[in-house]
Amino acid sequence: MVKEMAGxxxxxxxxxxxxxxxxHASEDLQPYRTAFHFQPLKNWMNDPNGxxxxxxxxxxxxxxNPGGPLWGNISWGHSISHDLVNWxxxxxxxxxxxxxxxxxxxxxxxTILHGSKPIILYTAQDADGAQVQNLALPKNRSDPLLKDWxxxxxxxVLTPVNDINTSQFRDPSTAWKGPDGKWRILIGSEIIKxxxxxxxxYSTDGFNWTRSDKPFKFSRETNMWECPDFxxxxxxxxxxxxxxxxGNNTMHVLKVSxxxxxxxxxxxxxxxxxxxxxxxxxxxxxxxxLQYDYGRxxxxxxxxxxxxxxxxxxxxxxxxxxxxxxxxxxxxxxxSFPRSIWLSDTRKQxxxxxxxxxxxxxxxxxxxxxxxxxxxxxxxxxxxxxSQADIEVVFSLSNPSDAELINSDLSxxxxxxxxxxxxxxxxxxxxxxxxxxxxxxxxxxxxxxxxFKGPNKFQVLMCSDQSRSSIAQGVDKSTYxxxxxxxxxxxxxxLRSLVDHSIVESFGGEGLACITAxxxxxxxxxxxxxxxxxxxxxxxxTMLSLNAWNMNKAQIVPMD
Ligand code: DQQ
Numbered sequence: 001m002v003k004e005m006a007g008x009x010x011x012x013x014x015x016x017x018x019x020x021x022x023x024h025a026s027e028d029l030q031p032y033r034t035a036f037h038f039q040p041l042k043n044w045m046n047d048p049n050g051x052x053x054x055x056x057x058x059x060x061x062x063x064x065n066p067g068g069p070l071w072g073n074i075s076w077g078h079s080i081s082h083d084l085v086n087w088x089x090x091x092x093x094x095x096x097x098x099x100x101x102x103x104x105x106x107x108x109x110x111t112i113l114h115g116s117k118p119i120i121l122y123t124a125q126d127a128d129g130a131q132v133q134n135l136a137l138p139k140n141r142s143d144p145l146l147k148d149w150x151x152x153x154x155x156x157v158l159t160p161v162n163d164i165n166t167s168q169f170r171d172p173s174t175a176w177k178g179p180d181g182k183w184r185i186l187i188g189s190e191i192i193k194x195x196x197x198x199x200x201x202y203s204t205d206g207f208n209w210t211r212s213d214k215p216f217k218f219s220r221e222t223n224m225w226e227c228p229d230f231x232x233x234x235x236x237x238x239x240x241x242x243x244x245x246x247g248n249n250t251m252h253v254l255k256v257s258x259x260x261x262x263x264x265x266x267x268x269x270x271x272x273x274x275x276x277x278x279x280x281x282x283x284x285x286x287x288x289x290l291q292y293d294y295g296r297x298x299x300x301x302x303x304x305x306x307x308x309x310x311x312x313x314x315x316x317x318x319x320x321x322x323x324x325x326x327x328x329x330x331x332x333x334x335x336s337f338p339r340s341i342w343l344s345d346t347r348k349q350x351x352x353x354x355x356x357x358x359x360x361x362x363x364x365x366x367x368x369x370x371x372x373x374x375x376x377x378x379x380x381x382x383x384x385x386x387s388q389a390d391i392e393v394v395f396s397l398s399n400p401s402d403a404e405l406i407n408s409d410l411s412x413x414x415x416x417x418x419x420x421x422x423x424x425x426x427x428x429x430x431x432x433x434x435x436x437x438x439x440x441x442x443x444x445x446x447x448x449x450x451x452f453k454g455p456n457k458f459q460v461l462m463c464s465d466q467s468r469s470s471i472a473q474g475v476d477k478s479t480y481x482x483x484x485x486x487x488x489x490x491x492x493x494x495l496r497s498l499v500d501h502s503i504v505e506s507f508g509g510e511g512l513a514c515i516t517a518x519x520x521x522x523x524x525x526x527x528x529x530x531x532x533x534x535x536x537x538x539x540x541x542t543m544l545s546l547n548a549w550n551m552n553k554a555q556i557v558p559m560d
Contacts, residue, residue, distance in 0.1 A: 030329065031501060031502075031521075031525040031526065032329060032501055032502035032520060033329075033331075033501060033502075034334060034500045034501050034502065034503060035388050035500055035501060035551060035552075035553040035554065036085065036337065036358070036361055036388075036498075036500055036551055036552075036553065036554040037317075037334045037335060037336070037337055037498075037500050037503055037505075038060065038079070038087060038334070038335040038554075038556060039331065039333065039334050039335070039556070040062075040064060040077055040079075040089060040331070041089065041331075041556075041558065042069070042330045042331050043064065043065050043066060043067070043068060043069055043330070043331055043332075044064065044065035044068060044069050044070055044071055044072070044326075044331070044332045044333060045062050045063065045064050045065075045077060045316070045331075045332070045333035045334075045335070046062070046063040046071065046299065046316045046318070046333055047062065047063045047107045047227065047298075047299035047301070047316045048060060048061070048062050048299070048300070048301045048314035048315065048316060048335055049061040049062055049063060049076055049107055049108055049109070049120075049122070049301065050076075050108060050109050050110035050120050050122075050301075051110070051301055051302075051303040051312070051314055052110045052112060052118060052303050053303065053304075053305045053306060053307055054112060054118055054146065055144055056082070056144065056307070057080050057081070057082065057144055057145065057146075058080065058081045058082070058083075058084055058305075059078065059079075059080055059110070059146060060078075060079050060080075060081070060087070060314065060335070061076045061077060061078050061079075061093055061094075061110075061120075062076070062077045062079075062316075062335065063075075063076070063077075063106070063107060063316075064076065064077030064092060066092060066095075069326040069327055069329065069330055069331050069332045070323055070326055070332065072104075073096065073104070074096065074104035074105055074106060075092040075094060075095040075096065075104075075105055076092055076093045076094035076095075076105050076120075076122070076149075077089075077092055077093075078090045078091070078092060078093040078147075079556075080145055080146075080559075083357045083360065084312070084338045084355050084357050085357045085358065085360055085361060085554050086554050086555040086556070087554070087555070087556045087557075088145075088557060088558070088559040089556065089557065089558045089559060090145065090147055090559050091147070093120075093136070093146075093147075093148075093149045094120070094122065094136055094149055094151070096124065098151060098155065099126060099127045100124060100126045100127075100132055100134060100155050100156045101122075101124030101125070101126065101132075101134055101151070101155075102124075102125075102126065102127050103124065103125025103126060103127070103129060104124060104125050105122055105124050105134075106122060106123040106124060106125065106131070106170055106171070107122065107123060107170065107171040107226070107227055107299065108120055108121050108122025108123055108133075108171065108172050109121060109122075109171075109172055109173050109174040109175075109185075109301065110174065110303075111174050111175040111183070111206065111243075113175075113183075113206045116141075117137075117141070117206075118137075118138055118141070118146065119135060119136070119137055119206050120135065120136040120137075120149065121133060121134070121135055121157070121172040121175070121185065122134055122135075122136065122172070123169070123170035123171055123172065123187075124156070126156065129166070129167070130159065130160055130166040130167070130169075131160060131166060131167060131168070131169040131170050132155075132156035132157075132158060132159045132160070132169075133156060133157045133158040133169075133172055133187065133209075134151060134152070134155040134156050134157055135151070135152040135154070135155060135157050135206075135207060136149045136150060136151050136152065137149065137150055137152060138150075145559070152207065154207065157207065157208075157209060158187075158201070158209055163191045163192070164189055164191055164199075165189065165190050165191065168188075168189050168190040168224050169187060169188075169189045170187065170188055170189075170226065171187065171188045171226050171227045171228065172185045172186070172187050172201075173185050173186040173187075173228050173229055173230055174229070174231075174243050174303065175203070175206065175243075175244075176230070176231075176243045176244045177244040178246075178271045178272075178274070179246060179271050179272060181204065182202045182203065182204055183202065183203045183204070183205075183206055184200060184201065184202055184203075184274070185200075185201050185203075185209070186198040186199065186200060186201075186216055186228040186230055187199045187201065187228070188224065188225040188226050188227065188228050188256065188257075189224070189225075190224040191215070194220060195218050195219070195220050196218060196219050196220075196222045196223060196224050196225040196256070196258065196283075197215045197217070197218040197225065198215060198216045198217045198218070198225055198228045198230075198254070198256065199211060199212070199215050199216065200212040200214075200215065200216035200274060212274065216230075216274065216276065217254060217276060219282065219283045219284070221283065221284045221285060222258050222259070222263075222283050222284065222285060223258045223259060224258065225256035225257065225258055226256070226257040226258065226299060227255075227256065227257040227299045227300065227301065228254065228255065228256050229253075229254070229255040229256075229300065229301055229302055230243075230252065230253070230254050230255075231243050231252065231253055231302060231304070231311060232245050232250040232251070232252050232253075232269070233250065233251055233252070233253055233266075233311070233341075233342060233343040233350070234249060234250060234342070234343065235249050235250065235251055235343055235347055236249045237342075238310075238340070238342040238351075239309045239310065239342070240304050240305065240309055240310040240311030240312075240340070240341075240342065241304065241311070242304045242306065243304055246271055251266055251267065251268060251269075251279065251343060251347065252266070252267060252268070252269035252276065253265070253266055253350065254267070254276065255292065255300065255302075256283065257298055257299050257300070259285065260298055261291050261293075261294075261297075261298070262291055262292040262293060262297055262298060262299075262300050262315065263283055263289050263290065263291055264290050264291070264292060264350065265278050265280050265281070265282060265283060265290070266278070266279050266280045266290075266343070266347070266348070266349070266350075267279050267280070279347070279348075280348060280349075287411075287412040287413060287414070290349055290350075291482075292313070292315070292350070292352065292514065293315070293336075293352075293514040293515060293516050294413070294414070294480050294481065294482035294513065294514070294515045295464055295480040295514075295515040295516040295517045296317050296318060296320070296516050296517060296518055297315045297316075297317060297336060297514070297516045298315060298316050298317075298318065299315065299316045300313055300314060300315035300316075300336075301313075301314055301315075302314075302341060310340045310342075310355075311340065311341050311342065312338050312339065312340060312341070312355060313336075313338065313339045313340075313341045313352065314335055314336060314338055314339075315335070315336045316333060316334075316335065316336075317333070317334045317335065317336050317503060317516055317518065318332070318333055318518075319332050319333065319518060320475055320476030320477075320478075320518040320519075320520070321474070321475045321476075321518075321520055322474055322475075325474075325475075325520075334502075334503055334518075336505060336516060337354050337355075337358065337498055337500075337505055338354070338355045339352040339353060339354055339355065339511075339514075340352070340353050340354075340355055340356075344485075344512065346485065348485070349485065349512065351510070351511040351512060352507065352511045352514050353496075353507060353510070353511040354496075354498060354505075354507070358390065358498075361390075361551045361552045361553075361554060362390060362549035362550075362551060362552075363549060363550045363551060363552050364383060364384070364549065364550045365547060365548070365549045366381055366382065366383055366384050366546075366547075366548050366549075367545070367546070367547050368381065368533070368543070368545070368546040368547075369545070370542065370543065370544050370545060371542070371543055372540050372541075372542055372543075373395075373431060373533070373534075373535035373540060373541050373542070373543050374535065374540045375425070375535060375536070375537055375538045375539060375540065376535070376536065377533075377534060377535045378434075378532055378533075378534045379532060379533050379534070380530055380531070380532050381530075381531040381532065381533060381546065381548050383550075384531045384548040384549075384550055385499075385526075385527070385529060385531070385550050385551075386434075386435045386436050386437050386499065386524060386529035386530045386531040386532075387435075387436055387499060387500075387501055387521075387524065387525060387526060387529035388499065388500060388501060388550060388551050388553075389435070389497075389498075389499045389531060389548055389549060389550055389551055390496075390497075390498055390499075390548070390549045390551055391433060391435070391495075391496065391497045391498075391499065391531065391546075391547075391548040391549075392494070392495070392496045392545075392546070392547045392548070393432075393433060393494065393495050393496075393533060393543065393545070393546040393547075393548075394492050394493070394494045394495075394543070394544040394545050394546075395431060395449070395492065395493045395494070395495075395541050395542065395543055395544065396488075396492050396493065396541070396542045396544055397428055397451060397488050397493070397539070397541055397542070398540070398542065399539075400428065400451055400453075400458055400488040400489055401453065402427055402428070402539060403427055403428045403451045403452055403453045403458065403488075404426050404427050404428070404450075404451075404452050404453065405452065405453050405454075406452035406453065406454045406459055407454075407455070408454070408455065411459075412481075413461055413462075413463075413481035413482050413483050414479070414480055414481040415481075416450075416461055416463075416481055417461065417463035417464075417465060417479045417480065417481030418479045418481075420450065421446075421463075421465050421467055421479065422434075422444075422446035422448060422463075422465050422468075422536065423536070425536050425537055425538060426450050426537050426538070427537055427538050427539045428449075428450065428451035428488075428537050428539050428541065429448065429449050429450030429451055429461070429535075429536075429537045429541075430446070430448040430449065430450055430463070430534075430535075430536045430537060431448055431449055431534065431535040431536065431537055431541045432446060432447050432448025432449055432463075432495060432533070432534065433446070433447055433448070433495065433497060433531065433532065433533050433534070434446050434530075434531070434532040434533075434534060435447065435497060435499045435504055435529070435531055436469060436499070436504070436519055436521045436524040436529050437524055437529065437530045437531065437532055438521065438523035438524040438528060438529070438530070439523070439528070439530075441468075442468075442471060442523060443468060443469060443470055443471060443521045443522070443523045443524040444468050444469070444524070445464070445465070445466055445468075445469045445504055445517065445519050445521075446463070446464075446465040446468075446534075447462075447463070447464050447465075447495060447497055447504065447506045447515070448462075448463055448465070448534075448536075449461060449462055449463075449484075449493055449495070449508070450463070450537070451488050451493075457487070458486075458487060458488050458489070459483055460483065460484040460486045460488055460493060460508075460509070461481060461482075461483060461484075462481065462482050462483070462484055462495075462506070462508040462509075462513050462515060463479060463480070463481045463515075464479065464480045464481075464504065464506055464515040464517045465479045466478060466479060466480075466517050466518075466519055467479055469517075469519035469520070469521060470519060470520045470521050470522055471521075471522050471523060472520055472522050475519075475520045476518070478517075480515045480517060481515075482508065482513035482514075482515055483513065484508045484509040484512050484513050485509070485512055485513075486509050486512065491509070492544060493508075493509065494508070494509060494510055495507070495508055496510075496511075499531075500551070501525075502518055502519055502520060503516065503517070503518055503519075504516070504517045504519065531548060533546055
């Protein structure tokens, strides 16, 4: 059936090309393929794996099913880039072939030992279904593309012995080096039922690893942790820091993945004792827990980019449509646009921003100068696509003390966004943008703010409301929300949204809160998708500036 359908789609494309409709016609069959968010040419993709910058080349590996659009037969897809925007797709770097990885080559990380020797540590499911850790090395380190990877003859490197649950032992982090010269990694696990753990391992050579007698960190409040990431951040600026850096003016971030979200804590790490003292709330399931992104964004991984002295973050953005839609499209899964990540001035959270290279893709620009947006305003941004754009808009409020009251500073932002959707008028807000907006606004995705006066402080709420994103049934239309650590008495309220056919990645407050959403419009596709700025609150807000760019398509092509 699937084969028949694929054959039909192919003949239809050929027919259209013959008739001179060409690229546009095949695009119409694929309205949700992205222009500048990385995705393979076809099939399933999930977690980013082992990203690194080595010898002038960026490498992105990813969980990939070469055989179809759903999870299975998990291999390491491999793509390379010189600018994090345009990509060459290579053959998979790792495929499940050996008894120790036959059940799938799962998530892992790369480490550049001594600045010159890249290694990959990855989890695999062995022939007995147990999760084990393996190592792979480039066949030829002087090949600038590192095309071929050899699995180490000593695999598996680690097996789930003693108290480790055989099905909960995965996703080794990038290794960092301590003052004793030993490498350290974290592995996500559950050693005591109901206790999520990041296990710590040591190695002198990167090949042979021994477990520390105590876990690096654990929590009884959450599910098992996947994909731990641990790295230093500077507390005196935006520059990133190498994972093994030892020195002053740093704090450390531990990120783990559970319940479909990316949770992180910040603290002081002592490499002598491997103790990690938290400066923020501990991991928990609460609406005050820090998250990289409050929408669809999972299994992230960061790496240090020495060329530009920055830490870059990738994450898997999964689909919100159904498995049968995956077969129709022939693919599933996107990578977020790579983000720079650094510690905020308050040192209480991280800040994220699309890497600067995205500007290469900016085409036609529309600029709207400062103006008052009265309650009920709706302004089209002419000439800008509502489905392939980079949008920056900045607002300010004249008198925030007129904001609506909110009972608690601890309200759940997602619930607030669900209760008060884009059509519910408040005093300050909702104001923001409508993207993927069809004629008559039957379809629209609204990214907006509301400002409240809480018992102790103002609360700036950011929402991404997908409830009217598609007339289609059976696709997810969840609404997401986050609070921004801003004081509207003094601070401007800014929004940046990257809009790309079926994804909206939004950055509030210059990257203080991020929300990524997936949408599947039926009407608001290609040139039928419009962009608007609006204010649906009773109070006027000032739009200080709006800059929007149509975006060119990135080159994501197979390597010859
Ligand atoms: N995906 C991988 C696992 C990881 C999970 C399997 C997270 O290694 O824990 O594809 O999405």
